[in-house]
Structures are given as structure tokens and as C-alpha cells.
Amino acid sequence: MSSEKSSTNHHLKALLVAFFLVMTTAFSWAAGNPDNGKTIFKANCARCHYVTDQKMIGPGLAGVKDRWSDEANLHKWIKNSQEFLKTGDKYANDLFAQFNSSVMPSFNLKDEEIADVLAYIEKGEAPVVTEGPVVGPGGEKTDSKGSTSRNIIIIVLVIAAIVLLVLARALSTVSRSMDNISRKETGEDLHPERTPFDFFTNLWKWLGAHKKLALFLGIILSSWLSYEAFMALSKLGVYTNNKPEQPIKFSHVTHVKQNGIDCKYCHSTAEKSRHAGIPSSNVCMNCHKAVNEGPKTKRSEISKIYAAIGWNPVDLKYFDNYQSMDPEKIKKVFKEWLAEEPGSFEGMEAQIQKPVKWNQVHVLPDHVFFSHQQHVKVGKIDCAECHGKIEEMETVEQFAPLTMGWCINCHRKTEVQFASNGYYERLHNYYKEHYGEYEMRKGQAFTVEKIGGLECSKCHY
Numbered sequence: 001m002s003s004e005k006s007s008t009n010h011h012l013k014a015l016l017v018a019f020f021l022v023m024t025t026a027f028s029w030a031a032g033n034p035d036n037g038k039t040i041f042k043a044n045c046a047r048c049h050y051v052t053d054q055k056m057i058g059p060g061l062a063g064v065k066d067r068w069s070d071e072a073n074l075h076k077w078i079k080n081s082q083e084f085l086k087t088g089d090k091y092a093n094d095l096f097a098q099f100n101s102s103v104m105p106s107f108n109l110k111d112e113e114i115a116d117v118l119a120y121i122e123k124g125e126a127p128v129v130t131e132g133p134v135v136g137p138g139g140e141k142t143d144s145k146g147s148t149s150r151n152i153i154i155i156v157l158v159i160a161a162i163v164l165l166v167l168a169r170a171l172s173t174v175s176r177s178m179d180n181i182s183r184k185e186t187g188e189d190l191h192p193e194r195t196p197f198d199f200f201t202n203l204w205k206w207l208g209a210h211k212k213l214a215l216f217l218g219i220i221l222s223s224w225l226s227y228e229a230f231m232a233l234s235k236l237g238v239y240t241n242n243k244p245e246q247p248i249k250f251s252h253v254t255h256v257k258q259n260g261i262d263c264k265y266c267h268s269t270a271e272k273s274r275h276a277g278i279p280s281s282n283v284c285m286n287c288h289k290a291v292n293e294g295p296k297t298k299r300s301e302i303s304k305i306y307a308a309i310g311w312n313p314v315d316l317k318y319f320d321n322y323q324s325m326d327p328e329k330i331k332k333v334f335k336e337w338l339a340e341e342p343g344s345f346e347g348m349e350a351q352i353q354k355p356v357k358w359n360q361v362h363v364l365p366d367h368v369f370f371s372h373q374q375h376v377k378v379g380k381i382d383c384a385e386c387h388g389k390i391e392e393m394e395t396v397e398q399f400a401p402l403t404m405g406w407c408i409n410c411h412r413k414t415e416v417q418f419a420s421n422g423y424y425e426r427l428h429n430y431y432k433e434h435y436g437e438y439e440m441r442k443g444q445a446f447t448v449e450k451i452g453g454l455e456c457s458k459c460h461y
């Protein structure tokens with residue numbers, strides 16, 4: 001009888017081994033090839049290449065395998081392009097010249113990894129870096145591909161779980177009948193009470209008895225979970241649709257759309273400096289000495305400006321020595337002022353004697369240089385191209401992705417505004433000399449790229 005038991009175990013083991021083999025191959029297949037290539041590509045190549053045939057800093061990589069007669073050379077190029085140029089390969093040297101001798105950095109990648117990248121390129125995808133207007137307000141980046149392969153993993157896992165449960169079930173039945181047989185021999189109760197958790201208790205016991213297998217399962221499960229978590233996190237950094245709450249419910253709809261106030265009234269340095277600037281509370285007071293109620297928020301939000309700057313809305317004058325006043329005296333004034341709006345005082349109390357601290361919506365990394373003057377005044381670009389329809393936003397949110405690809409895309413296709421542009425009166429002649437009337441007359445677009453808008457040092461310190 002004990003030989004019967006061990007043979008059942010034998011079968012089960014064989015089944016489990018086969019099943020885990022299938023599962024692990026499914027995993028290594030999913031982690032390799034295009035999906036792995038995509039990860040490597042995004043980390044190393046995406047800032048200069050699209051996988052379509054569109055140019056960025058480097059050529060669009062669609063169909064690149066066909067352009068290289070020898071795949072081994074392609075691998076060598078990707079590992080170290082400068083080294084490969086020394087072989088005198090004509091195609092590579094022509095390409096290098098065509099891209100104004102821009103150096104493609106070398107990469108410490110294994111051949112398998114390069115094969116993965118090439119597989120990803122071959123598979124193709126919509127541009128990796130989304131253009132500004134594509135990601136609208138509140139718009140999600142649509143990750144159309146990539147989820148399919150993950151779905152396959154999920155399906156495999158679900159099937160795996162079912163198989164495991166069935167196996168555990170079978171095992172528990174077998175072990176129970178063994179028990180019964182042995183109990184029959186010893187004259188014990190044939191039908192011990194079955195708890196509803198019988199099945200899971202058995203599974204737990206079984207896992208306990210097969211610690212190595214359990215460990216293996218655990219590792220697979222947790223690595224899959226951390227992979228998912230990592231992917232979810234890595235998306236966060238790139239496509240933030242930043243929409244922070246603000247200390248005062250300032251509405252661009254009320255001010256711009258309904259009251260027709262010009263952007264530059266408040267963002268007055270947009271044409272003169274790097275920053276467009278956020279208006280100080282003094283600027284608000286130009287109007288809000290008179291306007292002390294809003295259509296939506298009544299007195300509650302506007303009083304926060306008063307509390308910050310020290311305006312007494314009852315006496316219609318500034319408090320004397322506001323910053324050193326006894327806060328209780330100030331509170332008394334505002335409590336009375338807001339008496340007819342329950343809850344309003346509690347909402348604005350924190351703003352008393354404190355400057356308004358607006359939360360930044362658009363944030364570029366420190367190593368990037370961006371100037372509003374260059375774009376608004378010289379480039380004559382409308383605010384909406386980069387910020388969307390601010391006049392429709394009750395709360396401002398980030399519109400464009402602010403990635404390097406976004407900046408570069410626009411520099412590639414936007415023409416420099418020479419006409420009636422004071423800034424260019426002198427430069428115009430220089431460019432004409434430099435590039436010749438010929439090219440200009442030919443009607444070729446004279447894009448920002450041509451004045452050096454793709455040079456690393458223009459945007460990076």
C-alpha cells in the first residue's frame with residue numbers, strides 16, 4: 001500500500017515539474033524579445049530615436065535592419081559607433097556625415113539585449129514620445145501595445161492557479177482516501193468532520209511539505225508583482241498630468257473667459273524674461289479692493305487674499321502694522337465679515353498673516369534651460385500651444401508632457417518667425433548669407449532646428 005501512495009506522489013511530481021517548466025518558459029518568453037527591448041530602448045535610445053521613420057536627434061529606426069547588410073555590424077555600431085566608423089564602412093560614415101557628425105554614445109549592451117531592442121524596433125510602435133497636443137488636459141497616455149503581452153502573462157498565471165488548485169484538490173482526495181483506508185484498518189471514524197477550509201488547509205500543508213516548490217512559486221509571484229509595480233511607477237514620472245490643489249481657489253475661467261483679463265496682465269514677465277511669473281497678491285488687489293465677492297465662492301476665497309496681505313474689508317483700508325498685530329483682533333474682523341457664510345472663516349483662518357504659496361504646476365528638471373521670452377516674444381508662440389486652454393480650467397493642470405521629445409518635435413517643425421521681428425533684423429541677413437537665398441526661395445521650411453534648436457547645449461546647462 002505504501003508503494004501505491006508513493007507512485008501517486010510520483011505522478012503528481014512529474015505533473016508539477018512539467019507544469020512549472022511550461023510556466024517558466026512562458027515567463028522567459030514574455031520577459032525577452034520585444035518587451036525587454038522596449039524597456040532598454042526607452043532607457044537608452046528613446047531620447048534620440050523614434051521607432052517610426054520620423055527623425056529626432058538620430059534617424060527614425062523603422063526598417064533599420066534592412067538598411068544594414070550585416071546584422072553583426074549593426075550590433076557593433078550600437079555598442080560603439082565611433083569605433084565602428086573607424087572600419088571605414090561607407091554606409092555608416094555617410095550617415096554620420098548626414099547627421100552633421102553628431103556622436104551617438106556607446107552602449108554597454110549584450111548581444112541578446114541588442115537583439116531584443118531590434119526586435120522591438122521591428123515590431124514598431126506609435127512614436128514613443130508623445131507630442132504635446134496628443135496628451136490633452138486630463139488625457140491619459142494610451143498604452144495600446146505592451147498590455148497584450150502582460151495579459152498573456154496574467155492568463156498563464158490564472159491557468160496556473162487553477163491547475164494548482166485542481167492538483168491540490170486531487171492530492172487531498174488521494175491523501176484522504178489513504179487516511180480512510182488506514183483508519184478502516186485501525187477502526188477509527190470513517191468520516192471525520194470536514195471544515196469548509198479543508199481544501200486550503202490541505203493546500204497549506206502540501207506547500208509546507210514541499211518547501212522548495214513553495215519557495216519557487218513565491219519567488220515567481222513576487223517578482224511578477226514587483227515588475228508590475230515598477231512599470232506602474234515608471235509611467236508616473238513621464239506623463240504627469242500635474243493638477244495640484246491651490247491655497248486659493250483661483251479660477252482662470254472667472255478671470256480670463258468671463259472677465260476677459262489678458263494673460264499678460266498677471267503673467268507680466270512672459271515677454272521679458274525666462275519666467276512668465278505668478279502675480280503677487282498686490283496685483284490681485286488692483287481689482288480686489290473693489291471686487292470683494294465672487295459669483296461662485298462669494299467672500300470665502302477672496303478674503304484669503306485680504307488675510308495674506310492685511311486688507312480690512314470692512315474699513316476698506318490696509319491694517320496698520322499687520323504682521324505684528326494680535327492675531328485675535330484680525331480673526332474678529334474676518335469672523336464678522338464672513339458671518340453669513342458658515343464654514344468660510346475656518347477655511348481661510350490659516351492664511352492670516354501668511355503669504356499665499358501657490359503650488360507649481362509646470363516643473364522642468366534643473367538641468368534644462370527654457371525661456372518664455374524666446375518663445376512668446378521672439379518665436380511668437382501662443383500660450384495655448386504649450387499650456388492648453390487655460391481659460392477653461394477651474395484648476396490649472398499640466399497640458400504638455402514637457403519631455404525632451406516634445407521640445408524637439410516642435411523645434412523640428414516650427415518655422416522661425418523672421419517677418420517683422422525686431423530680434424531678427426540683424427540676424428536675418430546673416431542667415432541669408434549662411435544658408436543662401438536659394439534655400440529660402442526654394443520654400444524650404446526654415447525651422448528652429450536650422451538655427452541650432454536641437455543642440456544639446458541650447459537646452460542643457
Ligand code: HEC
Nearest residue numbers: 044045048057058059064078095096099101102103104107
Ligand atoms: C544622443 C543621441 C543618441 C542616442 C541616445 C542613441 N542614438 Fe542611435 N544614432 C544617433 C545619431 C545622431 C545617429 C546617426 C549617425 C551619427 O550621427 O552618429 C544614430 C544612428 C543610429 C543607428 C543607425 C540608423 C540607420 O538609419 O542606419 C542605429 C541602428 C541606432 N542609432 C541605434 C541606437 C540604439 C539601439 C540606441 C540605444 C541603445 C541609440 N541608437 C541611442 C544618436 C543617438
Ligand code: HEC
Nearest residue numbers: 250255256261262263266358359360361362383387390396
Ligand atoms: C488675474 C490673473 C491671471 C490671469 C489673467 C491669468 N492667470 Fe494664469 N495664473 C494666475 C495665478 C494666480 C496662478 C497660480 C495659481 C494657479 O495655478 O491657478 C496662475 C497659474 C497659471 C499657470 C500655471 C503655472 C505653474 O505653476 O506652472 C499657467 C500655465 C497660466 N497661469 C497661464 C495663463 C494663461 C495662458 C493665461 C491667459 C489665457 C492666464 N494664465 C491668465 C493668475 C492669472
Ligand code: HEC
Nearest residue numbers: 263267270275276277362363364370375376381382383386
Ligand atoms: C513653448 C512653450 C511655452 C509657451 C509658448 C508658453 N509657456 Fe509657459 N511654460 C512653459 C514651460 C516649459 C514651463 C515650465 C518652466 C520651468 O519649469 O522652468 C512654463 C511655465 C509657465 C508658468 C509657471 C511660472 C514660470 O514662469 O515658470 C506660467 C505662469 C506660464 N508658463 C505662463 C505662460 C503664459 C501666460 C504664456 C503665454 C504668454 C506661456 N506661458 C507661454 C512652456 C511655454
Ligand code: HEC
Nearest residue numbers: 249250254259279283284287293294295296297298301302
Ligand atoms: C484685473 C482685475 C483682477 C485681478 C488682477 C484679479 N482678479 Fe480676481 N476677480 C476679478 C473679477 C472681475 C472677479 C469676478 C467678480 C464677479 O464676477 O462677480 C474676480 C473673482 C475672483 C474670485 C472669486 C471667483 C469665484 O468664481 O467666485 C477669486 C477667488 C479671485 N478673483 C482671486 C483672485 C486672485 C487670487 C488674484 C490675484 C492672483 C486675482 N483674483 C486677481 C478681477 C480680478
Ligand code: HEC
Nearest residue numbers: 369370374378379385407410414416448451452453458459
Ligand atoms: C510649440 C513649439 C515649441 C516648443 C514646444 C518648444 N519650443 Fe523652444 N523654440 C520654439 C521656437 C519657434 C523657437 C525659435 C525662437 C526664435 O526665433 O529664436 C524656439 C527656441 C528655443 C531656444 C533657443 C534656440 C536658439 O537656437 O536660439 C531654446 C533654448 C528652446 N527653444 C528651448 C526649448 C525647451 C527646453 C523646450 C521644452 C521644454 C522648448 N523649447 C519647447 C518653439 C518651441
Ligand code: HEC
Nearest residue numbers: 057365368402403404405407408411453454455456458459
Ligand atoms: C529643445 C531642448 C532640448 C535639446 C536640444 C536637448 N534636450 Fe535633453 N532634455 C530636454 C528636456 C526638456 C529634458 C527633461 C525632460 C525629460 O527628461 O524628458 C531633457 C532631458 C535630458 C536628459 C535626461 C533624461 C532623463 O531621463 O532624465 C538627458 C541625458 C538629455 N536630455 C540629453 C540630451 C542630449 C545628449 C542632447 C543633444 C543631443 C539633448 N539632451 C538636447 C530638452 C532638450
